[in-house]
Amino acid sequence: MSTKFVYVTYIRTTPQKLWDALTKSEFIKQYWFNMTQESEWKVGASWKMLFSDGRVADQGEIVEIEPPRRVVFRWSNQFREELKAEGVAICTYEIERDGELCKLTVLHEIAAEPSKFIEAVSTGWPKILSSLKSLLETGTPLPRPADTPAH
Amino acid sequence: MSMDTVFRALADASRRQLLDRLHNKNGQTLGGLCEGLAMSRQAVTKHLAILEEANLVATKRQGREKLHFINPVPINDIAERWIGKFERGRLAALSNLKRKLEREE
Numbered sequence: 001m002s003t004k005f006v007y008v009t010y011i012r013t014t015p016q017k018l019w020d021a022l023t024k025s026e027f028i029k030q031y032w033f034n035m036t037q038e039s040e041w042k043v044g045a046s047w048k049m050l051f052s053d054g055r056v057a058d059q060g061e062i063v064e065i066e067p068p069r070r071v072v073f074r075w076s077n078q079f080r081e082e083l084k085a086e087g088v089a090i091c092t093y094e095i096e097r098d099g100e101l102c103k104l105t106v107l108h109e110i111a112a113e114p115s116k117f118i119e120a121v122s123t124g125w126p127k128i129l130s131s132l133k134s135l136l137e138t139g140t141p142l143p144r145p146a147d148t149p150a151h
Numbered sequence: 152m153s154m155d156t157v158f159r160a161l162a163d164a165s166r167r168q169l170l171d172r173l174h175n176k177n178g179q180t181l182g183g184l185c186e187g188l189a190m191s192r193q194a195v196t197k198h199l200a201i202l203e204e205a206n207l208v209a210t211k212r213q214g215r216e217k218l219h220f221i222n223p224v225p226i227n228d229i230a231e232r233w234i235g236k237f238e239r240g241r242l243a244a245l246s247n248l249k250r251k252l253e254r255e256e
Binding site: 005 | 177178206227228252253
């Protein structure tokens with residue numbers, strides 16, 4: 001058994017631009033409320049989510065990658081003991097072209113059931129995806145929501 | 152994927168009940184969602200199609216099963232559209248960022 005969550009957003013952009021927005025550190029920083037990610041984005045490469053001061057928030061490695069369509073990576077929390085204790089989560093991004101839009105599906109799954117980790121990321125993903133959508137469509141990301149900690 | 156579609160999908164108590172059930176327990180099959188409901192299976196199928204059309208429900212196949220997930224992204228977009236407006240303090244920083252981004256294009 002496992003706990004999973006699926007998020008879907010439609011963004012008026014191209015698969016390549018969306019791919020770049022999801023995988024380039026400089027771009028991620030603009031919509032991920034000051035956090036960023038570092039990875040070479042190839043199979044076996046390490047993956048890290050970093051706070052703005054450089055501390056590691058989450059880490060893992062790339063399991064499958066097929067630019068600009070799909071990436072699967074392992075994700076384990078590093079900054080909250082109770083989340084870290086739940087072990088490794090699997091995160092999948094899928095990009096499909098849908099007319100002049102791109103459908104982005106984010107699937108986040110963990111073996112623990114119920115899962116505090118999934119509960120924690122569940123409040124974050126909708127905000128991050130809305131911010132990404134705004135940035136790609138209008139050139140301006142969303143301000144950090146009032147209830148999102150600055151870390 | 153207009154906001155009209157989202158509001159129309161939300162403007163029905165049965166559909167909100169289905170979203171409540173998914174919010175309670177995410178990733179359910181059609182059969183699971185129908186359990187204990189007064190609605191017929193056909194009615195649930197029809198309501199789920201409207202929710203999926205509005206992107207409020209996302210589905211994933213798992214083996215032979217089709218699982219339904221509540222997708223909160225469009226609801227967050229609605230909240231951001233109006234609530235975000237009141238965060239005037241950040242607008243200056245954002246317009247700087249926008250200018251920077253536009254130069255990069």
